[in-house]
Amino acid sequence: MRTPVKLAAFGLGLIAVFGASLGVGNVVGPDEAVTETHADSGDHAGATETAAHLPGGLQVAEDGYRLVPATPRLSVGAPTPFTFRIVGPDGKPVTDYTPTHEKKLHLIVVRRDLSGFQHVHPALAADGTWSLPLAVPAAGQYRVFADFQPTGRSEALTLGVDLPAAGDYRPEPLPAPARSATVDGYTVTLTGDLVPGTSSKLTLSVTRGGKPVTDLQPYLGAYGHLVALRDGDLAYLHVHPDGEPGDGRTAAGPEITFYAEVPSAGAYGLFLDFQHAGRVRTAVFTAYAGPGAPVASEPGTSEPGTSEPGTSEPGTSEPAGREPAAPEPAASEPAAPHGHDE
Secondary structure (H helix, E strand, O other), X not given: OOHHHHHHHHHHHHHHHHHHHHHHHHHHHHHXXXXXXXXXXHHHHHHHHHHHOOOEOOOOEEOOEEEEEOOOOEOEOOOEEEEEEEEOOOOOEOOOEOOEOOEOEEEEEEEOOOOOEEXXXXXXXXXXXXXXXXXXXXXXXXXXXXXXXXXXXOOOEXXXXXXXXXXXXXOOOOOOOEOEEEEOOEEEEEEOOEOOOOEEEEEEEEEEOOEXXXXXXXXXXXXXXXXXXXXXXXXXXXXXXXXXOOOOOOOOOOEEEEEXXXXXXXXXXXXXXEEEOOEEEEEEEEEEEOOOOOOOEOOOXXXXXXXXXXXXXXXXXXXXXXXXXXXXXXHHOOOOOOOOOO
């Protein structure tokens, strides 16, 4: 066969094969293509949804806002100045904030093993610099959270950054779950369970010397302030109080009720700040969400708590969540206790 004839035959063969392929494609192609597209779309949608609903504190930047520490490490024992800024989408330090829970910014400091919890309120300078004297109780890697709401934004943000505290790091195991915690002679009892994906009702009841405390003092616009942190990644979870002082239905103790939303099963650290007799104290709990959780000890079992940094009596304050031998150093008094002006 001559060359032109060979090429013509080859071309006809290609057309036949291609036509057959199109025929097969009309039978199975669109279904397979749609399936793959849905799978890809589902993955992308899942990633977008996850990002949109990511718990607070897992990112150092969000929506153009960044937490920028000027202090590269934390001081153990003796307070030293700790400064930072919140930089906005325009690249400038944020200077205008809408108060949330009566404060322009809440700073949470906790070691990666959920020990050494502090909730403090730094001062804001005109140039957008936040500062306070700060000390941590022991060496290790700490997570620093800034919870704030820039003016003009409809929702608050929680940004987080890891900072080291130099020294001999001795990680401590997470305490077993318990239904009660003690701090400075107060016993706080927890009822209710965390259920992933739902708003879980938690009620904490405060007693002293076996008697209910019915004259709790307002603190941050409520009779208690609860922070929940997920063990492992320290996701910062928003917990909402049920009622507020002066609303005509919320009593000043002994019970304080919250609604907590946890995204997943696992262990969580719960840190309750409450004020009585002019001092803020922190009761600490370990709680589990989801099936297979360890059984928490019943009320009457004691777990450690902590007094407000800088206002505790010598020898009575312990870092939140653990029970070390040494008390918190008295030198930590200047370390911006709860209730700072900002």
